[in-house]
Amino acid sequence: MATGADGPRDRVVEVLRLGHRPGRDPRLSTHVALTARAWGARRLYLEPPDPRLAKGLSEVGDRFGGSFEVKGLTNPRSFLRQYPGTIVHLTVYGEDLDSVKHRWTGPGPFLLVVGGAKVPPEIYSLAHHNVAVTHQPHSEVAALALVLDRLLGTPAEEERSGARLRILASPRGKRVEERAPPGAGPPAPGAAR
Amino acid sequence: MATGADGPRDRVVEVLRLGHRPGRDPRLSTHVALTARAWGARRLYLEPPDPRLAKGLSEVGDRFGGSFEVKGLTNPRSFLRQYPGTIVHLTVYGEDLDSVKHRWTGPGPFLLVVGGAKVPPEIYSLAHHNVAVTHQPHSEVAALALVLDRLLGTPAEEERSGARLRILASPRGKRVEERAPPGAGPPAPGAAR
Numbered sequence: 001m002a003t004g005a006d007g008p009r010d011r012v013v014e015v016l017r018l019g020h021r022p023g024r025d026p027r028l029s030t031h032v033a034l035t036a037r038a039w040g041a042r043r044l045y046l047e048p049p050d051p052r053l054a055k056g057l058s059e060v061g062d063r064f065g066g067s068f069e070v071k072g073l074t075n076p077r078s079f080l081r082q083y084p085g086t087i088v089h090l091t092v093y094g095e096d097l098d099s100v101k102h103r104w105t106g107p108g109p110f111l112l113v114v115g116g117a118k119v120p121p122e123i124y125s126l127a128h129h130n131v132a133v134t135h136q137p138h139s140e141v142a143a144l145a146l147v148l149d150r151l152l153g154t155p156a157e158e159e160r161s162g163a164r165l166r167i168l169a170s171p172r173g174k175r176v177e178e179r180a181p182p183g184a185g186p187p188a189p190g191a192a193r
Numbered sequence: 194m195a196t197g198a199d200g201p202r203d204r205v206v207e208v209l210r211l212g213h214r215p216g217r218d219p220r221l222s223t224h225v226a227l228t229a230r231a232w233g234a235r236r237l238y239l240e241p242p243d244p245r246l247a248k249g250l251s252e253v254g255d256r257f258g259g260s261f262e263v264k265g266l267t268n269p270r271s272f273l274r275q276y277p278g279t280i281v282h283l284t285v286y287g288e289d290l291d292s293v294k295h296r297w298t299g300p301g302p303f304l305l306v307v308g309g310a311k312v313p314p315e316i317y318s319l320a321h322h323n324v325a326v327t328h329q330p331h332s333e334v335a336a337l338a339l340v341l342d343r344l345l346g347t348p349a350e351e352e353r354s355g356a357r358l359r360i361l362a363s364p365r366g367k368r369v370e371e372r373a374p375p376g377a378g379p380p381a382p383g384a385a386r
Contacts, residue, residue, distance in 0.1 A: 025220075027218075027220070027221055028220055028221065028224070031221070031224075031331070031332035031334060031335070032332075034329075034330055034331040034332055034335075035331050035332050035334075035335040037329065037331070038327045038329040038330070038331035038332075038335070039327070060330060064329055064330065092360055093360060093363055093366065093367040093368065093369075094362065094363065094364070095362050095363065095364055096362050097347065098347060099362075121366070124365050124366055125365060129364075130363070130364060130365060132360075132362060133347065134231040134232070134347065134348045135359075135360040135361070135362065136227075136230065136231040136257055136348070136353075136360075137227055137231070137253060137257065138224070138227040138228050138230070138231035139224035139225075139227055139228050139334050139338070141224060141228075141332050141334040141335050141338075142224070142227075142228040142231070142334050142335065142337070142338035143338075144335070145332070145334075145335035145336075145338045145339055146338055146339070146342060146347070149339060149342075154290065154291060154326065154327065154339070155327045155329070160329075166328075167285055167286060167325075167328040167329075168328070169287065169288050169289050169292075169325060169328065170286055170287065170288065170323070171287070171288055171322075171323060172317050172318060172323060173286065173314070173317055174286040175286065176286075
């Protein structure tokens with residue numbers, strides 16, 4: 001989708017992942033974080049905090065650019081009560097996405113809340129909207145991707161600030177462009193395939 | 194999206210998950226399977242087979258209806274060579290989704306291939322299209338959801354054949370309708386909340 005001065009991609013969108021289990025869910029929460037980052041969300045709030053996951057995402061940013069960050073959160077209820085924007089809780093029990101998304105106008109901020117297996121009942125009332133992507137059991141990663149896509153559009157192939165690696169579209173195989181760090185010489189031959 | 198006689202929801206879409214690691218990936222592959230099922234794909238082929246995951250999805254079908262199934266696969270290369278439809282491999286290295294999806298016409302079948310960390314190079318040439326949803330590292334669950342949404346549309350709230358439970362849209366809290374099995378009496382008071 002094209003980015004205009006006030007286009008959907010200028011919206012500020014953040015994600016809150018509730019009920020992360022550092023021992024059990026590292027890969028699923030990593031997929032939540034990578035999906036948020038790939039679509040252009042600014043930040044993931046992770047409850048409870050998981051410094052290892054935050055470090056992993058920071059390393060992705062070192063390679064692929066941008067300023068996405070993971071912030072640990074210990075008290076999501078007070079965070080939600082003070083949130084200065086629109087809170088959208090993604091739940092299979094909510095209203096149909098396509099019946100409520102027309103109400104989301106303006107630049108944000110939007111906070112998309114995704115839970116684990118058990119979400120405390122207060123979350124349903126602290127959210128401005130409880131929204132279902134489908135009413136079948138599925139995946140918080142899938143639901144998040146769809147809502148981000150509706151809010152921000154599919155990200156164009158763009159260079160993110162500070163990227164060392166850039167993946168280029170290709171009909172077959174892999175094309176990755178490697179950028180020299182600032183001040184270094186040109187990349188060695190063969191570095192860009 | 195509305196379903197017409199020849200609308201997108203009549204397309205036959207299947208999913209192939211490559212490189213599943215039964216010990217390590219059960220939750221991620223379960224999210225792949227649930228996402229495929231929620232959007233209306235007919236079947237997930239899982240390589241290598243994982244009877245426990247197949248049983249889990251079969252139990253979801255017992256509760257929420259429909260005929261989605263998980264089939265184990267041991268030789269994906271020969272399966273792909275013989276596949277009688279369009280093979281779309283989802284990879285961050287591929288062409289932009291929105292630049293290729295106009296080529297996907299007709300009723301299918303379509304096979305959406307999602308890999309794990311390492312995908313054998315032949316998969317790129319056995320596929321008719323290698324397609325990226327973004328060129329940033331993210332999640333095969335997110336990529337699958339987006340491509341299913343483009344191919345089939347967001348599923349409407351619909352009853353699936355044989356469902357015992359149906360989740361209803363609600364602005365707050367949870368509404369689940371319980372169906373009596375065929376031949377049983379009416380549901381007990383309070384069963385539908």
